[in-house]
Amino acid sequence: MTTARIAGAAVPEARNGSGAAVAARTRGLRKVYRGTVAVDGVDLEVPEGAVVGMLGPNGSGKTTTIRMLLGLVQPTEGEIELLGVPMPDAADRVLPQVGALVEGPGFHPFLSGWENLQRLAAAEPLLAGRELDGAVSTALERVGLAGAARRKYRAYSLGMKQRLGLASALLAPRRLIVLDEPTNGLDPAGTQEVRRIIAELHAQGVTVLVSSHLLAEVEATCTHVVVLNQGVVVAQGALDDLLESGSPTLLVTTPDGASAVDVLRDHRIPARLAPDGVRVDLTTTTPATVIETLVRAGTRVDEARRERAGLEEAFARLTHDVGELVGEPDLEDAEAVR
Numbered sequence: 457m458t459t460a461r462i463a464g465a466a467v468p469e470a471r472n473g474s475g476a477a478v479a480a481r482t483r484g485l486r487k488v489y490r491g492t493v494a495v496d497g498v499d500l501e502v503p504e505g506a507v508v509g510m511l512g513p514n515g516s517g518k519t520t521t522i523r524m525l526l527g528l529v530q531p532t533e534g535e536i537e538l539l540g541v542p543m544p545d546a547a548d549r550v551l552p553q554v555g556a557l558v559e560g561p562g563f564h565p566f567l568s569g570w571e572n573l574q575r576l577a578a579a580e581p582l583l584a585g586r587e588l589d590g591a592v593s594t595a596l597e598r599v600g601l602a603g604a605a606r607r608k609y610r611a612y613s614l615g616m617k618q619r620l621g622l623a624s625a626l627l628a629p630r631r632l633i634v635l636d637e638p639t640n641g642l643d644p645a646g647t648q649e650v651r652r653i654i655a656e657l658h659a660q661g662v663t664v665l666v667s668s669h670l671l672a673e674v675e676a677t678c679t680h681v682v683v684l685n686q687g688v689v690v691a692q693g694a695l696d697d698l699l700e701s702g703s704p705t706l707l708v709t710t711p712d713g714a715s716a717v718d719v720l721r722d723h724r725i726p727a728r729l730a731p732d733g734v735r736v737d738l739t740t741t742t743p744a745t746v747i748e749t750l751v752r753a754g755t756r757v758d759e760a761r762r763e764r765a766g767l768e769e770a771f772a773r774l775t776h777d778v779g780e781l782v783g784e785p786d787l788e789d790a791e792a793v794r
């Protein structure tokens with residue numbers, strides 16, 4: 457184990473089996489609430505420097521997993537390691553380097569946004585007294601709340617409350633930022649800002665774990681994904697690998713889509729008419745065969761473009777029927793969940 461020194465604090469640097477540094481890891485994490493299994497044997501790995509999107513349908517265990525990682529919920533079983541340190545041991549040493557936005561951050565309704573952040577900043581072990589005002593101003597500016605800093609928290613809209621929560625996560629220098637549904641309640645401009653903040657954090661080398669319902673957001677901002685379904689991890693790894701695991705298609709642009717589909721089906725090539733052309737499943741054929749088949753049959757082909765499956769398709773495939781799963785396949789095994 458090596459030691460990394462960040463923001464003046466010495467913390468160990470964890471590594472996974474392949475030698476890559478890991479910011480957060482769980483083993484066999486399980487949470488049962490009075491008979492409801494919320495999280496069931498989760499082995500999570502958040503690579504250092506990655507932006508990891510945690511996806512899953514409602515009730516799949518995202519919030520419970522995040523809360524357990526942060527020490528806000530006691531696991532029923534399992535182990536957690538944060539920034540190389542087993543939790544809850546040394547939580548005092550590690551948690552100051554972890555910024556979090558979770559539901560109900562507990563702001564005081566009768567204090568202003570500025571005053572609320574001041575109180576939180578004063579409790580940050582990594583901030584010296586003379587740094588507090590600067591840290592509060594910077595955090596408020598970063599989330600676009602500088603203009604409303606003196607207004608009472610209770611007068612904030614849902615989106616402004618969400619922004620203040622994000623500002624509190626950004627108050628001090630962090631190695632890991634954990635955001636549970638950060639775009640909840642935000643308008644499109646706010647969503648864009650969250651995307652920009654995540655990109656900034658990533659550029660600074662900060663690891664980000666973010667849960668979201670917005671697949672397009674995850675596709676645009678994340679380097680890695682974890683997909684949960686019914687408390688179980690059904691896929692995790694690099695976003696590109698997940699997208700590659702879907703069935704590739706060829707989009708053929710032709711003036712006569714209906715007859716192109718007939719020709720391909722006659723040759724046992726799965727194809728369907730789409731608004732932008734004919735979509736051909738390449739699982740059992742190649743682009744060259746598709747084009748040759750169409751041209752030989754006299755069908756004009758204006759353009760043929762290979763497409764990879766989008767995150768929406770991958771998500772639907774992975775969360776479709778977890779009942780068929782045996783164990784927790786990683787991305788290489790993603791076909792097993794089809």
Ligand SMILES: Nc1ncnc2c1ncn2[C@@H]1O[C@H](COP(=O)(O)OP(=O)(O)OP(=O)(O)O)[C@@H](O)[C@H]1O
Nearest residue numbers: 489492493494512513514515516517518519520521
């Ligand atoms: N405090 C609690 N007491 C009892 N059951 C709970 C509690 N918190 C969560 N659960 C249950 O655990 C399961 C997982 O919930 P969790 O909130 O972790 O899912 P989620 O993926 O974050 O959902 P969502 O996307 O809707 O926020 C659900 O069945 C939920 O009802």
